[in-house]
Amino acid sequence: MxxxxxxxxxxxxxxxxxxxxxxxxxxxxxxxxxxxxxxxxxxxxxxxxxxxxxxxxxxxxxxxxxxGRGRKDNVRQGLGETFQASLGLVLLPALAPGSLGLSEYRWIFEDLVSVGSVGVGLPGLVSLGIFLNPMFEAMPRIRKLGHVGDMPMLPYSAMASMGSVWTAYGLLLSNPAVWTPNLCASLLGVYYMFVYCRHCPDLGHLLTGHVLKVLATMLFSAAAYGFLPHDLALSMLGLTGNVMTIFMFGGPLTAIRTVVREQNTRALNLGFTCAVNLNCILWFFYAYFMLDDPYIYLQDGVGIILATIQLGLFARYGVQRH
Structure with missing residues (x-):
């Protein structure tokens, strides 16, 4: 009409x-x-x-x-608005990334313990507890036996390498809550490697393997922090940290397969699994709701899934001591 x-x-x-x-x-x-x-x-x-x-x-x-171009633009704009509206229905604003960035309780995750301008929050303190665990279990046992036995060096070299990557990442963010615990992890990892090498007869193989890789990772982290543009350095360090974390997930996956095959949980440690699960939950919450940093919360989200599966195996097969 x-x-x-x-x-x-x-x-x-x-x-x-x-x-x-x-x-x-x-x-x-x-x-x-x-x-x-x-x-x-x-x-x-x-x-x-x-x-x-x-x-x-x-x-x-x-x-x-x-x-014709106008019709395509209108269709594209309409689809974008429809997608945003659908996403708003699925994901409430209170659950969106960064929704708690201005929360009055943010200090719990950043400045629970502080010395001057350097603060550590609850996620960092839990991480420090995990990093200090070998200091009171594995290292005294190595000194007492005089050799490393069948203990692998990978956990300590990975701690030193990943600690250096995330330390540089946290320094670029100017966030002590991120770089402080990871700097401690890097230093502790180097110390654990030193103790391990002193009590390992096959020192030449370790030098060509773990030690050189750790040194290369530290040099890469320092170069990215000192010479690359800020955004590019953040992307490279974040991706490197996530790739290393994915490789480290091979250990939990192997333990899960062993438990399912043997139908017992001797390959798992209940206390350590609970600590790792709590650590991943805290870091995921902090990175997702307050920092809106996918480089941190994606890897911790995967860690939550794996740790929860391990806890489910304890519920299924019970707790067996080593």
Whole structure:
């Protein structure tokens, strides 16, 4: 109905414009001069007028663009708005990343314990507890036996390497809550490696393997922090830390397969599994709700899943001592 009215109106506009271009005179004179040069010129000038007016009027009356590119832009914009609306229905604003960035309780996750301008929050304190665990279990046993036995060096070299990567990452963020516990992890990892090498007869193999890789990772972290642009350094360090974490997930996955195959939990440590689960939950909460940092919360989200599976195995098969 609107299009019919618009067409009739445009036709009238065309006729009126033609009449405005004709020479003034009686109506009979206009009718009798169909071949009049002024009339032919007016008709040629107004032949495209309705089309131009339609292109100008239709977007105003219907709120859309009639060109092909305009239609694609409108469709794309509509799909984007629909997706955002659907995401808003699925994910409440209170559960969105960074929704607690201005929370009054943020100090619990950043400055629970502070010395000057350097603070450590609850996630960092739990991480420090995990990093200090070998100091009271594995290291005294190695010194007492005089050799490392069948203990692997990978946990300590991985601690030193990943600690150096996340220390540089936290320094780029200017966030002591991130770099302080990871700096401690890097230093403790180096110390554990030193004790391990002193009590290991196959020292040459370790130097070509773990030690050189740790040194290379530390040099890479220092170079990224000191020489790369800020955003590029953050991306490279964040991706490197996540790749290393994925490789480290091989240990828990192997332990899960062993438990399922043997149908007992001798390959797992209940206390350590609970501590790792708590650590991942705290870091995920802090990085997701307060920092909105996917480089941190993605890896801890995967860690939560693996630790929860291990706790489920304890519930299924019980707790067996080593």
């Amino acid at each position: 609107n299009s019919v009215c618009s067409t009739s109106c445009l036709r009238r506009l065309g006729v009126m414009s033609v009449r405005s271009l004709l020479p003034s005179g009686p109506r009979s004179h206009v009718r009798g001069t169909v071949g009049h040069p002024g009339l032919q010129t007016a008709l040629r000038q107004t032949r495209g007028l309705p089309r131009l007016q339609a292109e100008a009027v239709k977007p105003q009356s219907h709120g859309c663009t009639w060109s």
